[in-house]
Amino acid sequence: MYALLDCNSFYCSCERLFRPDLEHRPVVVLSNNDGCVIARSDEAKAAGIGMGTPYFQCRELVREKDVAVFSSNYQLYGDLSMRVMDTVRQLLGPDKIEVYSVDEAFLDFSAIPPDQLEAYARNLRQTVEQWTGIRVSIGVAQTKVLCKVANRLAKKQKAVTGCVMVLDHPEKTQSALEQTEVGETWGVGHQYAEKLRQWGISTAWKLSRMPEEWVKKNLGGVVGQRLFHELNGLPCIEMKDPLENKKMIGTSRMFGRRVFELKDLREAVASYTARAAEKLRRQSSAASVVEVYLVTASEEKFTYHPKKYSASARLSHPSSMTNELIAYTLPLVEALFIQGPRYLKAGVNFSELVPENSTQCNLFETTGKTSGSSCGRKENKKLMAALDNINASQQGEMVRFAASGLERSWKMRQELMSPRYTTKWNELFEVH
DNA sequence: TCTGGGGTCCTAGGACCC
DNA sequence: TCTGGGGTCCTAGGACCC
Numbered sequence: 394m395y396a397l398l399d400c401n402s403f404y405c406s407c408e409r410l411f412r413p414d415l416e417h418r419p420v421v422v423l424s425n426n427d428g429c430v431i432a433r434s435d436e437a438k439a440a441g442i443g444m445g446t447p448y449f450q451c452r453e454l455v456r457e458k459d460v461a462v463f464s465s466n467y468q469l470y471g472d473l474s475m476r477v478m479d480t481v482r483q484l485l486g487p488d489k490i491e492v493y494s495v496d497e498a499f500l501d502f503s504a505i506p507p508d509q510l511e512a513y514a515r516n517l518r519q520t521v522e523q524w525t526g527i528r529v530s531i532g533v534a535q536t537k538v539l540c541k542v543a544n545r546l547a548k549k550q551k552a553v554t555g556c557v558m559v560l561d562h563p564e565k566t567q568s569a570l571e572q573t574e575v576g577e578t579w580g581v582g583h584q585y586a587e588k589l590r591q592w593g594i595s596t597a598w599k600l601s602r603m604p605e606e607w608v609k610k611n612l613g614g615v616v617g618q619r620l621f622h623e624l625n626g627l628p629c630i631e632m633k634d635p636l637e638n639k640k641m642i643g644t645s646r647m648f649g650r651r652v653f654e655l656k657d658l659r660e661a662v663a664s665y666t667a668r669a670a671e672k673l674r675r676q677s678s679a680a681s682v683v684e685v686y687l688v689t690a691s692e693e694k695f696t697y698h699p700k701k702y703s704a705s706a707r708l709s710h711p712s713s714m715t716n717e718l719i720a721y722t723l724p725l726v727e728a729l730f731i732q733g734p735r736y737l738k739a740g741v742n743f744s745e746l747v748p749e750n751s752t753q754c755n756l757f758e759t760t761g762k763t764s765g766s767s768c769g770r771k772e773n774k775k776l777m778a779a780l781d782n783i784n785a786s787q788q789g790e791m792v793r794f795a796a797s798g799l800e801r802s803w804k805m806r807q808e809l810m811s812p813r814y815t816t817k818w819n820e821l822f823e824v825h
Numbered sequence: 826t827c828t829g830g831g832g833t834c835c836t837a838g839g840a841c842c843c
Numbered sequence: 844t845c846t847g848g849g850g851t852c853c854t855a856g857g858a859c860c861c
Contacts, residue, residue: 424829431829449827465829494861582859613858616835645830740830805829 394507394561395628396500396514396533397540400477401548401556403496403527404432407473408463410526411814411822419460423448426647426805427464464807468788470495472815476525484517491632499537501632507561514557534560537630538623541579542569542597570598570624580620585612601625638676638746644669645686645740649805652736658687658726660798665741666722667794670715671781673743677750679711680743683718685725688738699737702729711747714773715780718743719796788816 400406404422409415419436423429430437430446440458442451448462455462474495481490481498489501505513514531521529530551532543539560546569547558560566576586578597588611594600600608601624608621619629644665652658662685673680686703704725712718722741783792790797812820 426827426829428828445828447828452827497861580859584858613835616859639832641832643831647829651826738829 394502394505394510394533394535395537395540395632396502396531397493397537397544398481398498398500398517398521398529398531399544399548400474400496401528401530402432402434403474404463404465404470405434405437406527407466407470408461408811409434410473411811412461415461419458420463421455421460422463422465423809425465425807426649427808428647431465462809464810466811466813468813468816469811473525473527477521477527477529480521480524481517484520491635499540499632502533510561511557511559514559515555518555518557528556530556532558532560534566535626536623536628538579538620539566539569539626542573545577546572566626567598570601571596573597575600578620578624580616581612597624638678639672640746641742641744642669642672642676642678642680642746643740643742644672645738646805647738648736648803650803652803653732653734655727655730655732657798657803658730658736658739659723659796660801661739661803662722662726662741663719663794663796664790664798664801665739666719667715667790667797669741669743670713670718670777671784673713673746674749674777674781677748678746679713679749680708680718681711681745681747682707682743683721683725684742684744685722685729686740686742687726687729687736688740689734690737704729711745713749714770714777715794716773719794723796788813 402420405420408420408422417436418434419440419442420434421430421437421442422432424431427448429448430442430444430451433442433444437458437460440454440460442454442460454460477496478490478492478498481500485500489504491499491501493499502510502513510533514533518529518531521527530544530548532540532545532547534540534543543558543560547554547556558569560569573596574586575581575589575594575596576583578600581589581600589595589600592611594603601621603621605618605621609615609618611617612620622629646661646665648657648661652661666683682705684703684705686701688699688701691700706721706725708717708721726739780792784790812822814820814822
């Protein structure tokens with residue numbers, strides 16, 4: 394058996410943790426640039442604020458219902474997420490947890506006796522709340538997809554379930570699937586949901602009763618087939634190895650104001666390159682290919698039709714050094730840039746990642762941009778390590794490349810940010 | 826005026842090979 | 844009129860997730 398542990402309205406719960414006065418007030422958290430609503434407390438949902446609604450569209454409602462609004466504070470959420478995951482690790486064992494996202498983890502419950510599943514899950518839920526202050530819901534079932542179903546209902550019917558649902562009998566599973574709209578099923582997005590509804594398949598239960606071949610043919614081949622088996626209690630999606638590295642690493646941002654100039658784009662791309670390179674080094678990878686893309690606003694008025702332009706380059710040897718990577722990404726921005734359109738966003742992607750220590754130097758290349766022996770890269774590596782160290786301990790871009798600019802007026806807006814209570818000395822929670 | 830960021834996996838189709 | 848069969852590799856793009 395598996396379990397899915399999911400924090401309730403995670404970002405809102407984090408904001409409330411240090412603001413008990415918000416306990417019964419509606420709370421929402423906005424995306425970067427204070428663009429859309431990406432997290433809502435139950436009260437905010439009840440007030441009619443939809444997921445993903447642009448902030449400017451619900452300002453009225455926010456005022457009317459006295460909603461507390463926050464910019465996203467990822468340092469705070471990241472730190473509290475770690476506390477939750479560590480708690481679970483401590484109770485269940487380090488190899489029994491797969492952290493799936495900042496607020497979710499799949500748990501391996503195979504060692505727990507069938508008659509104790511429910512009690513175990515309830516105890517776990519209770520302990521996490523007690524130790525971290527974060528409320529979680531737990532769904533237990535034979536497969537990951539069924540855990541998702543269980544978890545969703547556990548949360549939706551809090552009063553009845555106490556945030557825990559165990560699907561350990563076929564009748565329970567059937568009933569849960571019947572209560573799950575097909576579009577709410579994990580793995581069924583907008584497109585498939587629409588298609589399925591046209592066929593009269595309205596619930597997860599109906600989908601699970603279709604012929605396997607039909608599902609395979611109409612729901613993306615093997616992906617659909619897997620979903621079908623999972624719905625029928627046959628596990629196809631295993632626990633993932635936590636040590637697995639990412640295959641692609643990127644950084645992108647919408648701009649905080651109107652951008653037309655090459656100078657701003659260069660600075661932004663240099664910044665994103667630096668940020669993505671940091672992520673590369675954190676998992677000890679080096680990139681073989683870099684891609685830069687720019688997104689422009691469309692010419693058509695009143696509609697939102699962004700257009701993406703991208704260009705890529707292969708490195709002479711895989712690298713994770715910020716200065717080397719910037720030397721590839723900046724020429725790409727320059728090649729892509731055209732005078733005229735307004736730019737909304739830029740991004741950098743690194744792919745074909747290889748382990749950092751296995752990278753080969755290019756035999757025909759001179760010793761590189763910095764002085765020194767053996768590819769001239771040892772010093773460079775030390776420099777990057779020092780840079781990462783300083784920036785990690787200071788929680789920000791304390792030291793950065795000049796190419797990323799000084800003024801940086803294109804940076805995103807975050808006007809409603811709460812203090813980083815748990816990770817910054819000068820923003821600690823104070824008791825008077 | 827104002828719409829996020831970071832990923833994964835899979836398929837189709839073209840180019841190329843013998 | 845009639846034009847093979849089997850395979851690999853790569854890329855672009857679709858669909859999904861939180």
